[in-house]
Amino acid sequence: xxxxxxxxxxxxxxxxxxxxxxxxxxxxxxxxxxxxxxxxxxxxxxxxxxxxxxxxxxxxxxxxxxxxxxxxxxxxxxxxxxxxxxxxxxxxxxxxxxxxxxxxxxxxxxxxxxxxxxxxxxxxxxxxxxxxxxxxxxxxxxxxxxxxxxxxxxxxxxxxxxxxxxxxxxxxxxxxxxxxxxxxxxxxxxxxxxxxxxxxxxxxxxxxxxxxxxxxxxxxxxxxxxxxxxxxxxxxxxxxxxxxxxxxxxxxxxxxxxxxxxxxxxxxxxxxxxxxxxxxxxxxxxxxxxxxxxxxxxxxxxxxxxxxxxxxxxxxxxxxxxxxxxxxxxxxxxxxxxxxxxxxxxxxxxxxxxxxxxxxxxxxxxxxxxxxxxxxxxxxxxxxxxxxxxxxxxxxxxxxxxxxxxxxxxxxxxxxxxxxxxxxxxxxxxxxxxxxxxxxxxxxxxxxxxxxxxxxxxxxxxxxxxxxxxxxxxxxxxxxxxxxxxxx
Ligand code: NAD
Numbered sequence: 001x002x003x004x005x006x007x008x009x010x011x012x013x014x015x016x017x018x019x020x021x022x023x024x025x026x027x028x029x030x031x032x033x034x035x036x037x038x039x040x041x042x043x044x045x046x047x048x049x050x051x052x053x054x055x056x057x058x059x060x061x062x063x064x065x066x067x068x069x070x071x072x073x074x075x076x077x078x079x080x081x082x083x084x085x086x087x088x089x090x091x092x093x094x095x096x097x098x099x100x101x102x103x104x105x106x107x108x109x110x111x112x113x114x115x116x117x118x119x120x121x122x123x124x125x126x127x128x129x130x131x132x133x134x135x136x137x138x139x140x141x142x143x144x145x146x147x148x149x150x151x152x153x154x155x156x157x158x159x160x161x162x163x164x165x166x167x168x169x170x171x172x173x174x175x176x177x178x179x180x181x182x183x184x185x186x187x188x189x190x191x192x193x194x195x196x197x198x199x200x201x202x203x204x205x206x207x208x209x210x211x212x213x214x215x216x217x218x219x220x221x222x223x224x225x226x227x228x229x230x231x232x233x234x235x236x237x238x239x240x241x242x243x244x245x246x247x248x249x250x251x252x253x254x255x256x257x258x259x260x261x262x263x264x265x266x267x268x269x270x271x272x273x274x275x276x277x278x279x280x281x282x283x284x285x286x287x288x289x290x291x292x293x294x295x296x297x298x299x300x301x302x303x304x305x306x307x308x309x310x311x312x313x314x315x316x317x318x319x320x321x322x323x324x325x326x327x328x329x330x331x332x333x334x335x336x337x338x339x340x341x342x343x344x345x346x347x348x349x350x351x352x353x354x355x356x357x358x359x360x361x362x363x364x365x366x367x368x369x370x371x372x373x374x375x376x377x378x379x380x381x382x383x384x385x386x387x388x389x390x391x392x393x394x395x396x397x398x399x400x401x402x403x404x405x406x407x408x409x410x411x412x413x414x415x416x417x418x419x420x421x422x423x424x425x426x427x428x429x430x431x432x433x434x435x436x437x438x439x440x441x442x443x444x445x446x447x448x449x450x451x452x453x454x455x456x457x458x459x460x461x462x463x464x465x466x467x468x469x470x471x472x473x474x475x476x477x478x479x480x481x482x483x484x485x486x487x488x
Contacts, residue, residue: 002323002367002371003326005096006096007100008093009039009097009100009191010040011040011041012041012042012043012191013043014052014212015194015210015211015213016052016211016213017056017059017207018201018206021052023043023044023045023052024043024044024046024048026044027042027043028042028216030101032101033102033332033333033335033372034103034332034367034371035367036337036371036372037370039191042194044216045219046222047218049213050182050223053212053213054153054223054226055228056208057181057182058153058228060207060208061150061179066206067206068180068208069178073178074128074129076128077126078125079204080124080125080128080172080176080203082204083121083200083203084122086203087117088118091110091118092110094114094117094192094196095109096109097191097192098114098164098189099325100191100325101163101190101191102188102189102332103288103332103335104288104290104332105330105331106325106326107327107329107330108332113164116454120168120172121172123470124176124474127173127176131148131177131475133146133147133481133482138485142485144483146484147481148475148480148482149178149479149480150177150178150479151177151231151479152230153180153181153229154182154230155181155223155229155231155232156170156184156233157184157224157233157235158234159186159235159292160188160290161287161335162287163186163191163192164192166258167183167185167193167196169470170183170469172474173469173477173478174233175210176478177478180211181209181210182213182223183197184212184215187217188335189335193214194212197210220240224244225247225248225251226251227251229253230254231478233467234255234257234258235259235292237260238260238417238463238464241257244257255467256459256467256468257465257466257467258292258458258459258460258469260292260394260418261418261419262296262390262418263283263293263418263422263423264299265279265295265299265449266403266409266422266423266424267280267299267308268301268304268426269301269303270426271425271426271427271447272427273304273307273311275447276447277308277312277315279295279423279448280298281315281316281319281376283295283423284298284397285319285331288333289393289396289397289398292420293421295398295421296392296397297416298312298401299413300402301403301409302402302404309358309400313358313359316359316376319331319376321366321375321376323366331373332373334373334396335372337372339395340374342394343394344363346387346388346395347362349387349388350379350388353383353388354381355380355382355383355386355388356379356381357379358379358380359375359376360375360376360396362374362375363375375396377396377398379400382399383401384415406431406435409435410438410439414438414440417463418460418464419441419463420441420442421443421445422436422439423449424439424444424445424446425446425447426447442458442460455471457469457471457472457473457474
């Protein structure tokens with residue numbers, strides 16, 4: 001049985017120029033993946049909605065006498081801080097909306113996602129007053145300095161796995177730097193972003209500074225093509241990332257891409273075995289494995305394989321799979337029927353390629369035949385060339401592989417098109433740092449997995465994308481640098 005939700009679900013509209021609009025009147029359904037039921041209808045922005053949102057965002061940015069451009073950096077920081085306070089104040093409702101729409105356990109939405117959303121806004125609230133250029137010594141008869149200016153209108157397109165959190169990673173720095181934004185949430189999970197839009201207005205964000213256009217790929221593509229947009233900040237799949245890069249070349253937009261991953265989680269025999277087991281499970285089953293930096297390739301040093309895998313499989317069977325709204329649930333429903341079929345397809349591919357199914361492997365019946373639940377699944381005897389070792393599954397499916405030494409595991413781990421994250425478990429500190437340098441990944445965790453902080457940059461090597469979100473480096477991606485020369 002799935003519990004009833006307390007959060008109010010209302011039909012979704014477009015947020016354009018500080019007002020809620022129905023757009024063209026076209027809508028799409030949004031679902032609860034735990035039941036398969038339609039939650040409500042949401043406006044389909046399409047190219048027309050994008051046009052209107054861009055006009056509003058351009059006006060709010062270009063009007064040098066408008067409220068946004070006249071607002072001091074300190075006041076901008078205060079607005080961002082107020083947004084964070086409002087997130088905290090409405091945290092139960094936001095967490096519930098996220099869980100209803102995405103299927104993730106309420107434990108995650110309430111205690112991880114939403115607190116981090118508030119943290120991200122507070123972190124970037126602090127940056128608003130610390131963005132500056134430099135005076136530079138050049139010719140003796142010149143006064144030269146740089147100005148760090150906002151890029152302009154930012155199109156933020158995000159995926160469905162951390163709907164509001166991924167949006168905050170873009171909105172925080174974009175707004176701190178003085179840009180205006182058009183947010184396009186994923187079509188599967190628009191609800192938390194729409195509630196967030198109300199809170200942003202309540203916090204005092206002037207009209208047109210944040211616009212929200214819901215819709216599918218066509219709406220996203222219209223945003224990427226639009227000549228009125230200066231930058232696209234994208235989180236999503238590598239294939240769409242490539243398309244965005246091609247299409248934004250037409251207008252030479254600034255682009256940052258946070259894409260897919262197939263992160264290696266590497267366990268040496270000298271590690272604290274119980275912590276590493278927990279880290280391995282957390283690495284793949286947190287967020288139902290629908291996590292860009294999921295530790296979906298587990299490399300175990302051969303001499304520890306038997307003991308480690310036995311513990312891993314036993315512990316995986318204790319993971320509480322069930323109603324996402326139950327606070328005790330640790331594994332919820334995958335986001336959609338389509339995603340469930342993709343994941344089940346990979347499980348079949350693993351079996352067909354000769355990998356050994358050690359745990360799980362099928363759809364779980366939590367709510368009868370309704371709801372898209374998959375058992376925590378572990379494969380052994382995986383070869384690094386198999387599909388389940390190379391491709392991003394984006395579901396609760398772990399491929400375990402073995403290695404003999406640091407040289408071999410560095411080569412195997414790097415033999416993949418992605419490079420988002422990696423982890424090393426060992427008690428040998430030298431080995432941990434040596435391997436961290438060898439791994440081609442934007443984040444390396446040592447003796448932990450998946451921890452994040454608003455102050456630490458996050459992003460990919462190789463086909464996991466480029467640019468960094470969070471931390472001070474995010475500021476560079478939302479600003480232009482101008483040199484000013486004055487003849488003395
Ligand atoms: P997706 O690429 O299909 O969709 C992402 C977003 O792009 C959605 O809002 C979608 O409507 C939009 N979109 C789709 N086609 C578009 C187009 N042609 N032009 C413009 N916009 C378009 O990805 P998904 O399946 O929703 O998300 C899962 C992917 O996101 C995984 O690959 C995952 O690894 C990745 N991801 C990466 C990070 C990171 O930080 N690196 C974080 C979360 C998710």
